[in-house]
Amino acid sequence: MHYLSTRGGVTSIGFADAVTMGLATDGGLLVPAELPRVDAATLRAWSQLSFQELALEVFTPFVGDEIPREDLRALIDRSYAGFSHPEVTPVVEAGGARILELFHGPTAAFKDVALQFLGNLFEYLLARDGGEFNIVGATSGDTGSAAIYGVRGKAGIQVFILHPKGRVSPIQARQMTTVLDDNVHNIAVEGTFDDAQRIVKTLFSDLPFKRSHHLGAVNSINWARILAQMVYYFYAWGRVSGGDPERAVSFSVPTGNFGDVFAGYLARRMGLPVRRLVIATNRNDILTRFVDSGIYAAESQVHRTLSPAMDIQLASNFERYLYFLHDGDCARVRALFEGLREHGRIELDAERHARVRADFDARAASDAETLEQIRASYEHDGYICCPHTAVGVHAARGMDDAVCLATAHPAKFNEAVEQAIGRGAPLPSSLQGLMEREQRCVDLPATVEAVKSEIERTLAATGAGA
Numbered sequence: 001m002h003y004l005s006t007r008g009g010v011t012s013i014g015f016a017d018a019v020t021m022g023l024a025t026d027g028g029l030l031v032p033a034e035l036p037r038v039d040a041a042t043l044r045a046w047s048q049l050s051f052q053e054l055a056l057e058v059f060t061p062f063v064g065d066e067i068p069r070e071d072l073r074a075l076i077d078r079s080y081a082g083f084s085h086p087e088v089t090p091v092v093e094a095g096g097a098r099i100l101e102l103f104h105g106p107t108a109a110f111k112d113v114a115l116q117f118l119g120n121l122f123e124y125l126l127a128r129d130g131g132e133f134n135i136v137g138a139t140s141g142d143t144g145s146a147a148i149y150g151v152r153g154k155a156g157i158q159v160f161i162l163h164p165k166g167r168v169s170p171i172q173a174r175q176m177t178t179v180l181d182d183n184v185h186n187i188a189v190e191g192t193f194d195d196a197q198r199i200v201k202t203l204f205s206d207l208p209f210k211r212s213h214h215l216g217a218v219n220s221i222n223w224a225r226i227l228a229q230m231v232y233y234f235y236a237w238g239r240v241s242g243g244d245p246e247r248a249v250s251f252s253v254p255t256g257n258f259g260d261v262f263a264g265y266l267a268r269r270m271g272l273p274v275r276r277l278v279i280a281t282n283r284n285d286i287l288t289r290f291v292d293s294g295i296y297a298a299e300s301q302v303h304r305t306l307s308p309a310m311d312i313q314l315a316s317n318f319e320r321y322l323y324f325l326h327d328g329d330c331a332r333v334r335a336l337f338e339g340l341r342e343h344g345r346i347e348l349d350a351e352r353h354a355r356v357r358a359d360f361d362a363r364a365a366s367d368a369e370t371l372e373q374i375r376a377s378y379e380h381d382g383y384i385c386c387p388h389t390a391v392g393v394h395a396a397r398g399m400d401d402a403v404c405l406a407t408a409h410p411a412k413f414n415e416a417v418e419q420a421i422g423r424g425a426p427l428p429s430s431l432q433g434l435m436e437r438e439q440r441c442v443d444l445p446a447t448v449e450a451v452k453s454e455i456e457r458t459l460a461a462t463g464a465g466a
């Protein structure tokens with residue numbers, strides 16, 4: 001399998017290079033040159049597999065012969081051994097909905113599904129090919145801790161995680177800042193998640209800096225994130241349909257950076273029987289407005305909501321979707337992003353807009369609706385969902401075939417949960433004792449220069465880097 005950039009500046013690299021490159025060197029995102037098709041017989045066979053066996057089958061065509069099958073199997077097994085549920089991502093009937101629980105990993109959010117694998121993959125590639133990785137990532141709360149848990153203590157890897165100061169939940173902040181391994185470096189920036197993401201993308205676009213400091217990406221700009229997140233769509237479909245290829249299901253996906261729902265979109269393009277894909281947003285509803293109007297335009301500010309991990313204006317993976325929407329026309333994608341930079345908007349013609357509406361439904365939930373959904377699910381049978389999950393369950397109301405993605409454990413957001421139902425969710429053992437532990441984090445202004453010098457200073461002190 002070969003990978004290319006959505007903007008055309010990278011035309012043919014292999015899987016390992018795509019994973020280590022992260023953001024494409026021309027500023028675009030890497031996508032597979034072709035998508036394998038999954039036929040009805042394969043779907044039937046896959047529906048019988050365990051999560052780990054299924055991951056091996058889904059990954060294989062994308063990895064090609066770059067990693068021997070037994071090595072890939074071992075990587076997958078190691079990545080999911082630490083999940084607390086034997087099914088890894090079980091589907092449950094709860095709170096009056098059908099829920100795909102994605103929070104049974106070490107940091108209690110769906111990011112673990114991909115980042116446990118990516119951490120092990122980085123380690124494998126380093127052991128095989130030599131070198132080092134200095135990972136730089138931006139987080140609105142969950143990617144950060146999942147990345148840190150994916151690579152903490154791993155030789156040859158340093159990880160720098162930028163989070164927006166005061167804009168992640170107290171538990172999310174502690175999950176990151178209480179990890180004191182020497183290779184973990186937390187940076188709280190005075191700004192929003194979009195500021196942090198812009199800084200990270202700027203560093204990756206500074207090719208001399210990227211190359212000399214061996215930067216690696218853990219955000220969903222990294223293709224391996226999308227690949228690993230596709231697996232649970234196939235898994236959930238198998239559990240719900242019993243493997244009947246005639247039976248399509250819908251998915252409702254709480255959305256911020258567009259990585260998760262994009263993984264579902266690709267799974268459908270590969271042949272997974274998906275009826276509707278619902279983009280569920282909070283008040284930061286650029287994607288909902290895009291589906292409704294065909295116009296992608298950020299508002300003047302990011303709104304603080306009860307689902308803070310989705311307080312995002314510009315969605316990273318939207319570019320990958322535009323690439324597929326324009327049938328792989330890289331010049332067109334490049335022009336659209338130049339237009340976004342110059343005029344602050346992308347506007348589709350009527351024909352493309354109709355295709356978007358065929359690809360997705362989109363609904364936004366206010367904080368009041370989010371609280372009301374947490375309450376309704378709880379009153380149904382005592383099931384507590386996190387506010388992000390509640391946004392997705394709310395968006396799926398009235399759909400009888402929907403699987404709602406539960407993206408985080410509710411105890412990570414107990415302030416919102418308490419507001420809704422008057423009590424918090426019990427803390428899983430992985431989240432206990434965090435508030436009492438020692439922390440390490442530096443505060444920085446939201447500028448590229450400040451972050452760059454902090455990375456250089458830290459790498460010089462650790463003896464890693466250039």
Ligand SMILES: Cc1ncc(COP(=O)(O)O)c(C=O)c1O
Binds near residue numbers: 142257258259309408
């Ligand atoms: C709990 C939670 N739900 C949903 C999302 C949205 O996922 P995505 O960014 O892949 O759209 C995020 C982070 O982005 C998250 O942390």
Ligand SMILES: N[C@@H](CCOP(=O)(O)O)C(=O)O
Binds near residue numbers: 141144220257259
């Ligand atoms: N909500 C995310 C934002 C970053 O998204 P990613 O999928 O691109 O890593 C978070 O929790 O950090």
